Amino acid sequence: xxxxxxxxxxxxxxxxxxxxxxxxxxxxxxxxxxxxxxxxxxxxxxxxxxxxxxxxxxxxxxxxxxxxxxxxxxxxxxxxxxxxxxxxxxxxxxxxxxxxxxxxxxxxxxxxxxxxxxxxxxxxxxxxxxxxxxxxxxxxxxxxxxxxxxxxxxxxxxxxxxxxxxxxxxxxxxxxxxxxxxxxxxxxxxxxxxxxxxxxxxxxxxxxxxxxxxxxxxxxxxxxxxxxxxxxxxxxxxxxxxxxxxxxxxxxxxxxxxxxxxxxxxxxxxxxxxxxxxxxxxxxxxxxxxxxxxxxxxxxxxxxxxxxxxxxxxxxxxxxxxxxxxxxxxxxxxxxxxxxxxxxxxxxxxxxxxxxxxxxxxxxxxxxxxxxxxxxxxxxxxxxxxxxxxxxxxxxxxxxxxxxxxxxxxxxxxxxxxxxxxxxxxxxxxxxxxxxxxxxxxxxxxxxxxxxxxxxxxxxxxxxxxxxxxxxxxxxxxxxxxxxxxxxxxxxxxxxxxxxxxxxxxxxxxxxxxxxxxxxxxxxxxxxxxxxxxxxxxxxxxxxxxxxxxxxxxxxxxxxxxxxxxxxxxxxxxxxxxxxxxxxxxxxxxxxxxxxxxxxxxxxxxxxxxxxxxxxxxxxxxxxxxxxxxxxxxxxxxxxxxxxxxxxxxxxxxxxxxxxxxxxxxxxxxxxxxxxxxxxxxxxxxxxxxxxxxxxxxxxxxxxxxxxxxxxxxxxxxxxxxxxxxxxxxxxxxxxxxxxxxxxxxxxxxxxxxxxxxx
Numbered sequence: 005x006x007x008x009x010x011x012x013x014x015x016x017x018x019x020x021x022x023x024x025x026x027x028x029x030x031x032x033x034x035x036x037x038x039x040x041x042x043x044x045x046x047x048x049x050x051x052x053x054x055x056x057x058x059x060x061x062x063x064x065x066x067x068x069x070x071x072x073x074x075x076x077x078x079x080x081x082x083x084x085x086x087x088x089x090x091x092x093x094x095x096x097x098x099x100x101x102x103x104x105x106x107x108x109x110x111x112x113x114x115x116x117x118x119x120x121x122x123x124x125x126x127x128x129x130x131x132x133x134x135x136x137x138x139x140x141x142x143x144x145x146x147x148x149x150x151x152x153x154x155x156x157x158x159x160x161x162x163x164x165x166x167x168x169x170x171x172x173x174x175x176x177x178x179x180x181x182x183x184x185x186x187x188x189x190x191x192x193x194x195x196x197x198x199x200x201x202x203x204x205x206x207x208x209x210x211x212x213x214x215x216x217x218x219x220x221x222x223x224x225x226x227x228x229x230x231x232x233x234x235x236x237x238x239x240x241x242x243x244x245x246x247x248x249x250x251x252x253x254x255x256x257x258x259x260x261x262x263x264x265x266x267x268x269x270x271x272x273x274x275x276x277x278x279x280x281x282x283x284x285x286x287x288x289x290x291x292x293x294x295x296x297x298x299x300x301x302x303x304x305x306x307x308x309x310x311x312x313x314x315x316x317x318x319x320x321x322x323x324x325x326x327x328x329x330x331x332x333x334x335x336x337x338x339x340x341x342x343x344x345x346x347x348x349x350x351x352x353x354x355x356x357x358x359x360x361x362x363x364x365x366x367x368x369x370x371x372x373x374x375x376x377x378x379x380x381x382x383x384x385x386x387x388x389x390x391x392x393x394x395x396x397x398x399x400x401x402x403x404x405x406x407x408x409x410x411x412x413x414x415x416x417x418x419x420x421x422x423x424x425x426x427x428x429x430x431x432x433x434x435x436x437x438x439x440x441x442x443x444x445x446x447x448x449x450x451x452x453x454x455x456x457x458x459x460x461x462x463x464x465x466x467x468x469x470x471x472x473x474x475x476x477x478x479x480x481x482x483x484x485x486x487x488x489x490x491x492x493x494x495x496x497x498x499x500x501x502x503x504x505x506x507x508x509x510x511x512x513x514x515x516x517x518x519x520x521x522x523x524x525x526x527x528x529x530x531x532x533x534x535x536x537x538x539x540x541x542x543x544x545x546x547x548x549x550x551x552x553x554x555x556x557x558x559x560x561x562x563x564x565x566x567x568x569x570x571x572x573x574x575x576x577x578x579x580x581x582x583x584x585x586x587x588x589x590x591x592x593x594x595x596x597x598x599x600x601x602x603x604x605x606x607x608x609x610x611x612x613x614x615x616x617x618x619x620x621x622x623x624x625x626x627x628x629x630x631x632x633x634x635x636x637x638x639x640x641x642x643x644x645x646x647x648x649x650x651x652x653x654x655x656x657x658x659x660x661x662x663x664x665x666x667x668x669x670x671x672x673x674x675x676x677x678x679x680x681x682x683x684x685x686x687x688x689x690x691x692x693x694x695x696x697x698x699x700x701x702x703x704x705x706x707x708x709x710x711x712x713x714x715x716x717x718x719x720x721x722x723x724x725x726x727x728x729x730x731x732x733x734x735x736x737x738x739x740x741x742x743x744x745x746x747x748x749x750x751x752x753x754x755x756x757x758x759x760x761x762x763x
Contacts, residue, residue: 040532112159326382390547472531509590513544610727672703
């Protein structure tokens with residue numbers, strides 16, 4: 005890979021060191037005692053998750069995962085917080101510096117909890133600990149470790165899964181005397197158990213298990229024949245039950261034309277809903293949840309199975325049954341007869357109305373609905389849905405089909421109710437608040453912020469950072485439609501001064517930039533370096549209604565491009581942006597639009613294209629998804645009509661390209677394969693346009709590994725600085741390595757003398 009661009013060691017120091025800011029000499033003046041955010045801040049920021057409320061409602065366990073950028077690893081510990089007192093009562097429960105504790109789950113009496121940890125070896129084992137502290141007690145010693153575990157609802161039993169890959173089995177432990185008890189193996193055989201759940205009465209376990217195991221496939225890989233045979237014939241899976249008392253195992257499904265992919269039990273234990281996928285070779289292995297699959301309802305007492313949907317290429321959610329057992333509901337596109345990327349509706353009917361029609365709910369709601377969780381009386385479904393640059397909680401009346409928005413926060417929030425305890429938790433973040441969680445007593449408290457209790461503050465260092473103000477903006481596009489997005493103002497913004505601009509284009513395209521923390525490709529780091537950042541929710545984005553989302557169908561780029569450029573013009577007209585200092589960047593669909601911008605305007609001084617398409621014809625076959633390409637390009641079958649695909653390909657117009665363009669892609673990206681980026685790079689080289697191609701290792705759509713993600717961000721900003729602002733000397737690896745060494749010494753000095761506490 006050629007790297008003829010460079011920037012100075014002093015500038016790299018500003019990127020790498022946590023206590024320094026990027027491009028100190030040009031960063032806008034910050035508030036006293038505060039500093040801008042750096043890319044290394046982003047890499048080192050801890051994150052919280054795995055919320056686990058206790059059954060008595062007093063406590064919540066959660067994990068805090070702390071990245072170790074120096075070692076390209078991360079480490080997680082378990083914390084405890086009072087759900088009455090909130091985050092001020094937080095207490096760290098485990099302190100293993102180079103091991104992980106995760107997946108905490110309370111005993112039903114709330115007197116202790118169990119968690120997974122590799123503290124005594126390479127494999128995760130189960131440990132028991134009391135909330136008042138003390139040494140954790142090891143429960144298991146399985147050679148292959150533990151993957152998942154769960155307590156029965158009656159609190160008497162714990163079941164866990166363990167074994168070699170594709171051969172994992174279920175094991176049983178009594179809760180009484182759990183530390184000294186011997187495990188009882190519940191399932192056996194050559195084929196492993198996949199997803200599994202307890203029955204509500206704690207008498208049975210339901211699980212998915214493949215019909216067979218391809219031992220020849222395992223053997224040939226073991227012997228070094230590692231060739232990937234695409235879309236191999238793979239065994240189908242069925243649903244099974246296991247009675248705990250007599251250990252009787254029973255296969256529940258046995259349809260040679262479907263493979264069970266997922267299932268859910270009703271609260272009363274009388275029904276199971278499940279997703280049955282296609283058994284055809286090429287349809288089974290396609291990427292995209294629930295595509296080429298249908299939904300089924302199984303009555304446990306009789307074993308009768310009802311097919312709920314029969315819609316080829318239509319994607320539905322796994323159906324959910326209301327707490328009172330009356331209703332069954334799922335979400336699916338507004339048009340249930342063919343593949344679409346339109347807004348979802350909720351479909352509902354009475355469970356016992358076998359073969360009956362589903363009612364479509366939310367017809368007048370111009371956004372997507374989903375089945376989040378039911379109210380206790382089963383008359384309301386609560387769900388999360390985007391509203392322009394926010395995400396809000398909504399309520400769907402099951403009887404009338406009407407939707408009410410119940411929150412109006414300038415933030416991104418998602419509500420969930422814990423299945424075991426009924427505790428209602430609100431996942432929350434806004435431009436100045438990293439991901440946190442609030443508790444509310446009941447659904448009536450959603451609209452009263454004073455009744456929210458914050459439980460977590462995993463990244464307190466943010467309080468010392470000077471962040472750019474983020475505001476919602478709206479402008480009129482070329483066809484007269486109003487388009488919206490987010491403007492991130494530079495740190496120290498002064499009205500009347502013009503700033504360099506970064507247009508950060510989100511992926512999807514059926515996604516949206518909302519008021520969350522450091523969204524838009526680390527927009528706050530750019531704001532700290534003196535840039536304004538525009539995050540446009542161009543045509544094709546969600547949160548602005550179905551027409552806005554589908555306006556690009558049949559003409560993928562034109563309106564989205566116009567939306568982006570009119571947004572840029574709006575900021576220029578407002579006196580915020582310098583039209584001579586502008587750059588654009590994006591990933592996935594954002595990379596697609598970056599490539600279209602490259603081939604349709606020379607107004608930008610620099611572009612960074614991440615995993616972007618160049619040629620829809622070749623990408624159709626290269627990608628792991630085809631049906632959505634066909635939907636967006638115009639629903640013509642590619643091999644009958646190439647013209648729409650070629651006319652909407654940036655490669656057709658590549659001779660127009662003049663803007664220096666950096667290209668980033670993962671070598672084995674299955675979604676937007678790297679040959680698309682190679683085509684762009686080769687064309688720009690032959691055309692004499694400055695370009696660099698960074699190809700990252702892996703087989704994912706996103707960049708894996710903290711160092712490579714950091715490198716992408718740093719090199720991308722260096723590219724923008726050099727071409728947009730005329731600063732910096734571009735990139736030199738020697739500076740990276742020397743600065744990395746210096747940062748290691750700094751971090752080592754910082755941690756010298758720290759004592760390792762052990763629980």
